[in-house]
Amino acid sequence: MTLSTESSAGDKNLDAACAAVTTEIGRTDSKASLLLAFDGAVLAGLTGLADKDLPLPAQLIGGAAGLALAAAAVLLLLVVRPDLGGRAPAPGSFPYWARQDAAAIRTSMDDDTRSARIKTLSTIAVAKYERLARAVDTILASLALLLVAAVLAVAG
Template identity: 50%
Template structure:
């Protein structure tokens, strides 16, 4: 394989990793909005429900899991200003250092960005799991409240 082919492949891999980070951030933002809406809606419904200890316990656990999911999502999109990639790196370099850095092999940058992408994806996956569990508990709480009211 010739040098231009390797450079082209590295540039494509670099772009792919950056695109995956962007896709993960978009999914995270959508899920965070969904979790916020579910929390707000659940609170609105729960305050008007008749008191039922089992429903309150299940609903409280569901809300706690949704709050934990929101925390994971916020952590996933939190900017990493101490990182070696992207804006923080470029902001610390002179024009000549940026040119030298860009002319070097992209392999280290791809590896670092890939670790960031995996960390973001893992946080998103855990938040989805917590959201599903929290939603199931909220449904259980609604069923318990409906069954207790009848």
């Protein structure tokens, strides 16, 4: 009885871990989407200032801020870019199944691949969060540069 209870608890834990990692991946994509919209709006605002007669220091700092925002956009796009597992997708994942024939897929259904999926999905989630963190840091740096450019523009 203890064995089945432990097995049942292990199964529940594996199922919960699979669901948790999948949820975290979805969270990074949602956050990245919101930040991409913000980034685009700020870049659009900067574009609207391009024809204004601003002091050269303000233009240079504003240009640096625009480049930082563009770099943040690239990082955010890398967050939402699909990761299909490269050469060795996780067993039990749809990229893995896409490379198998029907018989191999049917045979693989007898294997418990949750541990492998948790490992692969966790690696994907960590990479997404790292890019997301770098993008946020880059956006914050660009906002600081924009503040300096605004002060220089007002000061003349």
